[in-house]
Amino acid sequence: MFVRLTPKASRNAIGDVVADANGQEQLKVSVTAVPENGKANQALIKLLAKAAKCPKSSLRIVSGQTDRSKTLLIDGDPDALMAKLSQLTGRTDI
Numbered sequence: 001m002f003v004r005l006t007p008k009a010s011r012n013a014i015g016d017v018v019a020d021a022n023g024q025e026q027l028k029v030s031v032t033a034v035p036e037n038g039k040a041n042q043a044l045i046k047l048l049a050k051a052a053k054c055p056k057s058s059l060r061i062v063s064g065q066t067d068r069s070k071t072l073l074i075d076g077d078p079d080a081l082m083a084k085l086s087q088l089t090g091r092t093d094i
Contacts, residue, residue: 003071005040006031006038007031007033009031009032012031013030014027014029014048016026020069026069031044051088053075053084054074059074059075060073
């Protein structure tokens with residue numbers, strides 16, 4: 001999954017799926033945590049795990065540790081995950 005993270009936001013929120021400059025679709029996520037010592041990344045994992053009702057240990061950032069654009073690897077049933085993401089974003093085409 002591709003994520004565009006906004007740290008130091010006014011609230012934790014999962015937004016829409018948007019395309020970046022290269023046309024890559026990314027899920028927009030905002031967290032209140034600061035981007036220091038991995039705090040924003042931890043907040044991202046916690047928020048997505050809670051929203052998808054899966055353990056935090058099933059989510060891991062595989063690239064973009066210090067970048068706003070991140071690639072996450074999610075363990076589990078892909079169909080169930082896609083259904084949960086569709087509910088969160090209101091889109092059925094992800």
